[in-house]
Amino acid sequence: MFLTGMSKKERCDIAMPSTTIKRVVVFGGGTGLSNILRGLKRYPIDLTAIVTVADDGGSSGRLFDQYDIPPPGDIRQVMAALSDVEPLIEKMFQYRFEGSDDLKGHSLGNLMLTALTTITGDFARAVEQMGLVLNIKGKVLPAANQRITLHAELEDGSIITGESKIPLYGRKIRNVFISPEDVKPLPETAATIKKADLIVFGPGSLYTSILPTILVQDIRDAVLQSTAKKVYVGNLTTQRGETFRYTASEHVQALYDHAGEPFLDAVLVNNVEAFRRAYKSVGEETEPWLVENDLDKLQALVPEVFVQEIATVYNGTIMHKSADVADVLMRYIERT
Template structure:
């Protein structure tokens, strides 16, 4: 644990809007945040840059950097700006292009992220899960192999497992060091198979997670996801994590208790997406501690985690488990 006056160290794994939402809440507290972000995205602007510049896809990294930035709102808005009219630039975000340019200048994607972090005055550290191009594959229950993160949800069949190529991927040394020093390690929220799992499919990261003495929390998704976790219960989310990690490692799962109908005017929520079923009997066999809180909100018509509520609970959890690292 840190000495008196030192910030607690939090490591968060994921990608997409889920991770960005979480760090927006956590950065308001005196904690040292390290976000380990998936680089398996191959769609949209990220996919085009992947092909044109031979760099890891910057989209998820960009979103987390924006969420952790401490700059004028106009600067963040510019970083996230997506071109809509130009033939060559249409679909690209300015932040993705800036990261691609910085990678060319520095010759290294992780170095580019580090330099852009200084420019954006990021409150924490953003680390790509890999500093190279990787491809995510999925084996579906019928044996079909799907290649490419953006293609996996399209098939609409249950996923047996996901894996990376190349198989030998080295993480950044900073990621392993962050796990060794962590006071809390968080997984999610986010797409289970295409955002969270790709970060721990890197062997050295997986080993460090399993060996890490810090408490580990899984923030369960609010809803199931078509093409990835359709009809998945909470325990099935956890089982997928364990199957890909090679063993149990979660200490606590945070579940939502908010009734989605209360988030809409006149209770107009009809679904889908469907709320994740809380199969408590099965879940409690897998995880020592299960916590339920009202942590859902409505943002632009979409059900999302309430970042302030989740962050507040995480801080309380850290305080209540202080000094209880595994030996």
């Protein structure tokens, strides 16, 4: 099925709904999730982001070692995307220090979340309070209120421990799993998922951002039990060390394999051919990285497949058009 873009009138109709506010839950982490949230926050919806806490690299890893808190990096990016404050405040929150060995590599937002965790004694409470400071649209919930360690079993049977280390080995990933296995999400997380009207997965690093959230047993159960429509927003490019040369259907199959059963109602993928025509100047070196749409296999896995021009190039980076993705998702939820 091909879904066309929205007209101005259709966007206005969604912006002024006459029915109850729709509840939307989005899973993932990092820049991909943040980009989509920037589009969704324009709409009058009840928006919740459930964010991975499996990061162990960079500033997040150092803060865990020193303060024994869940990694704040992905949480920080999502909160910045949902914030409704002066641009300078958001820029300050995202500011990354350089120079001194003690502060080099840390972002101010990570340090603020660490300080609030120390003050309140609880990471989730710190995220909640920071949300008030930043006046965010919606809620941000960490997938767990403690550190989760991510492990990957590679195709040769070897086990790699640590989110930041997994992409470095360059071998195909057979599956990922977490420890502790019995980690619990926040009490409100499962309830929020079960009440949702729409659940969105991705975009983002498949094995290290999206899958770690549904590897938490209670979250996975809540997703499978929820009557909400479930949509996967496909990645635009593959990722070396994780999904190099994966097709769109292989991304979906990995989601099903880790959830234990098929669960998606729809998938939104980029119109790759239209992207190639529009951005010839990007260069042939990007071609191996573009996710190809094997539509026959996708349609066998998912009831509805939407093909839309949702990609752009910004400063040499291929990224989702946040407004266009949000428009498609809002059209979908309004007709269901």
